[in-house]
Amino acid sequence: MPSRAIHPALEGIQLVVFDLDGTLIDSVPDLAAAVDSALRDMALPEVGEAAARDWVGNGSRKLVERALQAVGAQDRNLDGAHDIFLHHYRLAPCRATRVYPGVRDALEALAARGVALGLITNKPTAFIAPILACLDLEHYFALTLGGDALSTRKPDPAPLLHLAERLEVAPSACLMVGDSRHDVEAGRRAGFRTLAVPYGYNHGEPVSASEPDVMVESLGELV
Numbered sequence: 324m325p326s327r328a329i330h331p332a333l334e335g336i337q338l339v340v341f342d343l344d345g346t347l348i349d350s351v352p353d354l355a356a357a358v359d360s361a362l363r364d365m366a367l368p369e370v371g372e373a374a375a376r377d378w379v380g381n382g383s384r385k386l387v388e389r390a391l392q393a394v395g396a397q398d399r400n401l402d403g404a405h406d407i408f409l410h411h412y413r414l415a416p417c418r419a420t421r422v423y424p425g426v427r428d429a430l431e432a433l434a435a436r437g438v439a440l441g442l443i444t445n446k447p448t449a450f451i452a453p454i455l456a457c458l459d460l461e462h463y464f465a466l467t468l469g470g471d472a473l474s475t476r477k478p479d480p481a482p483l484l485h486l487a488e489r490l491e492v493a494p495s496a497c498l499m500v501g502d503s504r505h506d507v508e509a510g511r512r513a514g515f516r517t518l519a520v521p522y523g524y525n526h527g528e529p530v531s532a533s534e535p536d537v538m539v540e541s542l543g544e545l546v
């Protein structure tokens with residue numbers, strides 16, 4: 324069966340590494356619910372989903388830190404608050420989280436063409452498998468890496484280089500796909516090509532400002 328035509332950005336690409344939150348999935352409803360539950364437990368006011376949307380992308384500890392700052396509680400113990408958040412997020416990491424349009428088609432088409440797929444998120448590793456399984460996405464990825472897997476995380480290029488090396492693909496034949504400036508910066512520093520989507524979480528700024536090699540409105544455009 325002839326494979327479908329592919330986007331020029333994928334020309335010569337053997338490994339595509341995806342970011343998770345804001346790129347493949349809209350996870351903010353569940354992240355924000357866990358943040359608000361944690362704030363409630365601490366007798367603090369809730370922040371809501373719209374605020375949390377601008378705070379995702381630097382890992383869950385940073386998300387909790389930004390929430391505490393927003394409610395004027397930056398003096399609270401951050402580790403303790405983060406533990407309370409993790410407790411709530413563990414209870415419901417995939418209740419309202421959804422796969423973005425075009426994602427499944429793109430993953431299917433890339434896998435069918437024999438392109439290796441990886442996933443690198445700044446989210447704690449423990450949440451990757453349950454969320455991918457809940458959304459029926461787990462079988463696409465040869466390797467996944469969480470924000471606590473190595474000593475550094477995006478925008479550091481180390482996780483990307485680690486994954487390329489493990490899968491024995493030269494960085495120049497790799498594409499980093501993400502929603503934030505951290506993904507673009509990590510990709511550029513790793514020597515990957517970079518592609519960004521505008522619909523995710525980028526601290527309230529357009530991700531185009533970080534000058535990815537390619538922008539697409541939806542990952543469905545890749546196929």
Ligand SMILES: O=C(O)COP(=O)(O)O
Pocket residue numbers: 342343344345379380381382383443444445446447
């Ligand atoms: O900050 C997070 O927890 C996740 O972010 P990422 O999947 O976009 O890297």
Ligand SMILES: [Mg+2]
Pocket residue numbers: 342343344345346380501502503523524
């Ligand atoms: Mg992201």
